[in-house]
Amino acid sequence: MKKFLTAIFAMAGTTCALAQETPTSPLEISGSVDTYFKYDFAKQPNNITTSFATDHNSVSLGMIDLVLKKTTGKASFVGELSFGPRGQEQSLLDASSNGSSFHIQNLYVNYDFTDQFSITAGYMGTFVGYEVISPVGNFNYSTSYLFTSGPFQNAGIKATYKFSDKVSLMAGLFNDWNVYTATRGVSSIGGQLMVSPVEGWTAYINVLSGAGGGGYGTIEDLTTSYQVTDKFKLGLNAANYDINNDGGGYAGVALYPQFAFTDAVSLGLRGEYFKTKNVAGFGATKYTAVTLTANIKSGGLTFIPEVRLDHNGDKPFFKENGLAAPNAGQFSLAAVYAF
Amino acid sequence: MIMSRQYLNWRLFFTLVIRIKINQMKYTLAIIFSIFIVKLPAQEKQFSKDEQGKFIYYQVVDSQVVSKAVLLERAKHFIHSSNKKLMKPERSTDTSVLANGKLIIDKTILVAGHPSGEVNYNFVFEAREGKYRFWLTDFEYIPYQRDRYGNFVATTNIGTPLEKRVDKLNAGTWKDIQASAYAKAVKFADSFKKFLATDKKVPEPVKKEVISTRKW
Numbered sequence: 432m433k434k435f436l437t438a439i440f441a442m443a444g445t446t447c448a449l450a451q452e453t454p455t456s457p458l459e460i461s462g463s464v465d466t467y468f469k470y471d472f473a474k475q476p477n478n479i480t481t482s483f484a485t486d487h488n489s490v491s492l493g494m495i496d497l498v499l500k501k502t503t504g505k506a507s508f509v510g511e512l513s514f515g516p517r518g519q520e521q522s523l524l525d526a527s528s529n530g531s532s533f534h535i536q537n538l539y540v541n542y543d544f545t546d547q548f549s550i551t552a553g554y555m556g557t558f559v560g561y562e563v564i565s566p567v568g569n570f571n572y573s574t575s576y577l578f579t580s581g582p583f584q585n586a587g588i589k590a591t592y593k594f595s596d597k598v599s600l601m602a603g604l605f606n607d608w609n610v611y612t613a614t615r616g617v618s619s620i621g622g623q624l625m626v627s628p629v630e631g632w633t634a635y636i637n638v639l640s641g642a643g644g645g646g647y648g649t650i651e652d653l654t655t656s657y658q659v660t661d662k663f664k665l666g667l668n669a670a671n672y673d674i675n676n677d678g679g680g681y682a683g684v685a686l687y688p689q690f691a692f693t694d695a696v697s698l699g700l701r702g703e704y705f706k707t708k709n710v711a712g713f714g715a716t717k718y719t720a721v722t723l724t725a726n727i728k729s730g731g732l733t734f735i736p737e738v739r740l741d742h743n744g745d746k747p748f749f750k751e752n753g754l755a756a757p758n759a760g761q762f763s764l765a766a767v768y769a770f
Numbered sequence: 771m772i773m774s775r776q777y778l779n780w781r782l783f784f785t786l787v788i789r790i791k792i793n794q795m796k797y798t799l800a801i802i803f804s805i806f807i808v809k810l811p812a813q814e815k816q817f818s819k820d821e822q823g824k825f826i827y828y829q830v831v832d833s834q835v836v837s838k839a840v841l842l843e844r845a846k847h848f849i850h851s852s853n854k855k856l857m858k859p860e861r862s863t864d865t866s867v868l869a870n871g872k873l874i875i876d877k878t879i880l881v882a883g884h885p886s887g888e889v890n891y892n893f894v895f896e897a898r899e900g901k902y903r904f905w906l907t908d909f910e911y912i913p914y915q916r917d918r919y920g921n922f923v924a925t926t927n928i929g930t931p932l933e934k935r936v937d938k939l940n941a942g943t944w945k946d947i948q949a950s951a952y953a954k955a956v957k958f959a960d961s962f963k964k965f966l967a968t969d970k971k972v973p974e975p976v977k978k979e980v981i982s983t984r985k986w
Contacts, residue, residue, distance in 0.1 A: 459884040461877075461916055498920045500884070509920035537920045546854075556918035563918045631927045661928040694930075695939040729939040769916075770877075 459500040465493030465517070465566045467765035475749045478759045479720075479741050482574045483517050483566075493765070494518030496536065496565055505544070511537035513564075522564045522583055523609065535611070536564060536584070552588040554611060557581070558601065558623045559637045559652045561668035561685065570689055570697075571724045572735045572765040576705035577670055577683045581650065582608040582643060587617065597627040607642035618642040631658035648674035656687070664689045679710035697726045716745045735765040817932070817952055820907065825933045825948075827955040828905040831963055841897040841966060842867065845904075848965045849893075857893075867895040871906070873954040875947055885922045887913040889951045890929055904962065906955050909933070911947055 468490045471478045476487040483493065494515030501508055513519065513534045523534065539553025562569050562578040589603025601623040606613035619641025627633045634655035641647060649672070656666040666687030672680040683705035691697040701722040709715045722739040740760045741748065748759035817825035833841060845867045849859045860868040871893050877886035889911050895904040910929025914922040932951060936944040 458882050459922075460882040461884040461920075461922070498916065500920055511920045539919075556920075558918075565916065565918075567916055568918060658926050658928055661926075661930075664926075694936045694944075727939075730943045 455504060456500075456502040460498070461500075461770060462495065462497040463565060463567045463767060463769045464495050465765060465767040467491055467493060467572060467763055469761055469763040472760040472762070473749055473751045473756065475751070475759075478748050479573070479739065479761060480747075481576055481579045483521055484573050484763055484765070485516075485521065492516055493566055493767075496567075498537070506540065506542050508540045509537050511535070517564070517566070547593045548591070550588065550590050554584055554586040555589075557583055557585050557608075557639075558589075558621065558635070559639055559650055559654075560670065561654045561656075561666060561687070566735075566765065566767045567769045570687065570699045570726060571701050571722050572737050572763055572767075573722060573739055573761075575668070575683075575685050575701065575703050576681075576718055576720065577668055577685055577703065580644070580672070580681045580683075580705075580707075581652070581670065582639065584609050585619070585621065585639070586611060586613070587619070587621075589621070599625045601625075605639070605641070608644055615642040618647075632656075643672075643674075645680070646674045646676070646678040648672055648678065648680055662691045664691075673708070677709070677711055679714065680708045682706055682708070695728050697728075699724050699726070716743060716747065718743045731769050733767045733769070735763075735767060737763045737765070739763075815952055815956075816948065817909070817955075819933065823933065824907055824931070825909050826905055826907045827952070827959060828903070829959055829963075830901060830903040831966075832901050833966070834900050836966070838865075838897045838899050838902075841902050842895075844966045845895045845897070845902075845962075848962060860892075865896055865898070869893040869895075871958070873951055873958065875911075875950045875954070885914055887911055887947065888924065889932060889947075889954070891955075902966070904959070906958070909951060911951070 467484050469484050469486060469488075471487045474487060477485055478487075484491075492515045494513045494517040496511065496513045496518060498509065498511045500510075513522075513536050518536065519534045522536075535554060537554065537556055539551050539555050541549055541551040543549045556563060560578055560581045562571075562574050564583055566572060585603075585605040585608065587603050587605030589601055589605075591599060591601040593599040601621075603621050604617050605619040605621055607615050607618055619639055621637070621639040621641075623638075624636045625633065626636075632655070634653065637652040637654065638649065639652075640649040643650070650670060652668070652670040654668050656664060658664050664687075666689070667685070668687075669684040671682040674680045683703060685701055685703040685705075687699060687701050689697055689699035701720070701724070703718070703720045703722075705720070706717040707715055718741060720739065720741040722737060724735060724737040727734040727736075738760070739762075740758065742758050744757055746755035746757045748756045750756045817827060820826040820828075836844075842862070842865070846859070846862060849857055849867065849869045855872070856874075857869055857871045860870055862868065869892075871891050873889040873891065874885050875887045875889060876883050889909050891906045891910075892908040893904065893906055896902065909932035911932055912924045912926060912929045915925040917923050932948060
């Protein structure tokens with residue numbers, strides 16, 4: 432670890448002199464607000480247990496998300512606060528004794544030593560996975576099993592080197608997942624290789640190893656998207672997580688084809704296969720899920736009607752009468768305003 | 771008596787109200803009229819179209835003082851000294867300079883805001899003795915979206931031609947983008963013309979006067 436940090440700072444020191452001055456930007460303010468209605472076909476709240484949109488037959492709140500960013504020369508900071516169920520107890524661990532949740536999504540500082548090399552430290556959205564907490568960053572309103580099972584945020588320090596517009600490499604040291612204060616020390620090492628082989632196609636190969644959900648383990652993740660034409664986009668997320676000492680983990684793949692009919696109306700499908708692994712020889716289970724989502728945009732507002740059908744042969748879902756069921760379905764309508 | 775006094779009071783009250791209303795209407799009409807007057811020239815500030823129906827920002831500038839060779843040198847210098855992220859040289863000939871540029875479109879919320887997209891364009895500069903011309907064309911808009919780290923980044927690499935007609939749902943936003951791109955093009959053109967009109971010779975360093983407190 433010491434060698435790694437020494438290497439980072441040595442690299443920073445040598446490249447500092449070559450850096451070019453970049454202009455100071457005004458304070459950037461942005462954010463979003465979201466609300467939703469969800470109806471579970473079996474009238475069961477939390478039938479499908481992926482993140483967010485948890486309430487049944489209720490017009491419910493997502494979150495208000497506020498982002499501040501400021502760049503002064505080569506230094507910049509980002510502070511992102513969220514208030515509401517999606518941005519507090521549903522995405523962050525309770526950090527105080529009375530159960531009230533902190534609500535920081537991003538809080539980090541960044542320094543661009545050169546146009547190619549930068550170092551970032553603080554609490555950041557995770558680099559692993561396709562979907563994100565902010566509803567503005569996702570096409571679908573409900574989330575995948577891969578998203579729910581993976582990390583949401585990583586606190587740590589990372590160095591990024593951009594070889595060209597087509598290749599960059601990130602390496603960093605991180606706390607355990609989703610915590611402001613490390614409970615097991617700076618215990619994870621992570622890296623990301625970004626490649627853009629052809630115009631419109633970007634792929635991220637991610638590895639995160641150390642203390643995480645359920646114990647010490649390693650995630651390998653591929654997140655990629657290809658804007659095939661101006662109307663058609665294809666996304667893919669595949670991940671494998673192994674927890675040490677037969678502690679379980681998960682593996683899965685999700686495909687995201689999206690088609691824009693007009694500037695305002697797009698339709699997208701998410702097809703996912705996901706399995707959890709045995710813990711001490713037991714408990715593995717498999718899900719398949721299909722989600723059909725439309726995005727109807729007018730200015731900053733996006734309406735997101737969505738139908739979702741999930742299947743698991745081990746019957747983890749519930750029928751209307753409370754009996755176990757292999758299938759679950761839901762309809763939701765969300766309104767997301769980005770500013 | 772009381773009735774008639776009340777009646778008079780009410781009448782006086784209504785007369786006053788009506789007068790105030792008329793005055794208010796005058797002010798309202800005056801405000802609407804002035805907005806209309808201000809709005810008209812504002813609406814005229816749009817890109818012109820070239821013979822292919824593409825948006826173009828085109829200017830011919832009379833430049834009797836600066837020679838053609840100097841104009842070309844200054845144009846090249848302008849492009850090379852610009853922010854690399856906003857302007858890249860493409861090629862140059864004996865009479866012309868070509869480059870690719872980018873205008874950042876901002877979304878303003880009260881006094882602060884954030885970048886909401888970029889408009890990429892092609893820049894052409896041509897010089898002759900006594901005058902030069904330049905134009906910006908092939909405008910293509912790429913929207914930005916906030917990424918997982920809170921930074922605004924391009925959502926796609928495929929741009930939408932700025933002269934494209936969009937559906938009604940997004941017509942207002944699209945009009946704002948066009949207007950913002952035009953304003954940025956005007957600003958760019960002003961800085962370019964100023965650059966070409968200015969001699970970039972390094973001025974003699976001014977000797978700083980040192981004040982001594984020993985002498986009176």
